[in-house]
């Protein structure tokens with residue numbers, strides 16, 4: 001079994017998301033662990049060249065040149081990596097109500113047609129069935145009540161991406177209120193910590 005930890009925690013030791021991911025990592029048993037740090041290994045974004053190569057290869061099923069293969073190489077590497085994992089655990093902060101740009105670029109890199117999802121007869125098909133994913137997001141504000149519940153596009157987006165790829169078990173922890181005062185911050189972090197441990201115990205046993 002292999003677990004892939006995908007992190008984007010630029011506040012490093014100050015990061016609450018990193019703290020929660022570290023707790024999860026301590027609970028992992030009987031699994032190889034691989035870490036992808038998106039602060040260091042920054043995913044490519046789509047541009048004119050790699051978009052063209054991607055469409056010609058993955059949608060039009062054409063042969064592409066070596067130069068075109070090269071511009072897709074990082075996306076292909078990250079796609080091979082997610083395909084090799086049985087469990088994917090992500091941790092990152094909410095930035096401007098959504099996922100930070102490198103996290104979105106990672107999803108764009110691994111959600112390659114014909115690799116992690118496909119389409120046939122007008123229907124989409126996730127190719128990652130049997131796999132599990134957990135997304136841990138920290139936010140300064142709280143998103144549990146009206147009207148703020150509609151402003152949350154970080155955890156909800158990441159969960160949809162995994163569901164679209166066909167992951168069988170997709171969980172999420174929104175560690176909210178990290179800038180909402182000491183009392184709320186410590187209470188919510190403690191609850192998130194318990195949730196992280198509970199999911200790890202369920203997935204890896206005691």
Ligand SMILES: Cc1cc2nc3c(=O)[nH]c(=O)nc-3n(C[C@H](O)[C@H](O)[C@H](O)COP(=O)(O)O)c2cc1C
Pocket residue numbers: 009010011012014015016017018092093094095096097098138139140141142178179
């Ligand atoms: C650039 C930036 C944008 C942010 N945007 C939001 C936001 O839209 N909503 C929110 O609730 N918190 C926002 N925050 C606060 C962080 O989500 C919060 O501090 C969180 O705890 C950071 O995660 P970390 O502790 O893992 O570093 C933002 C922080 C930064 C630095």
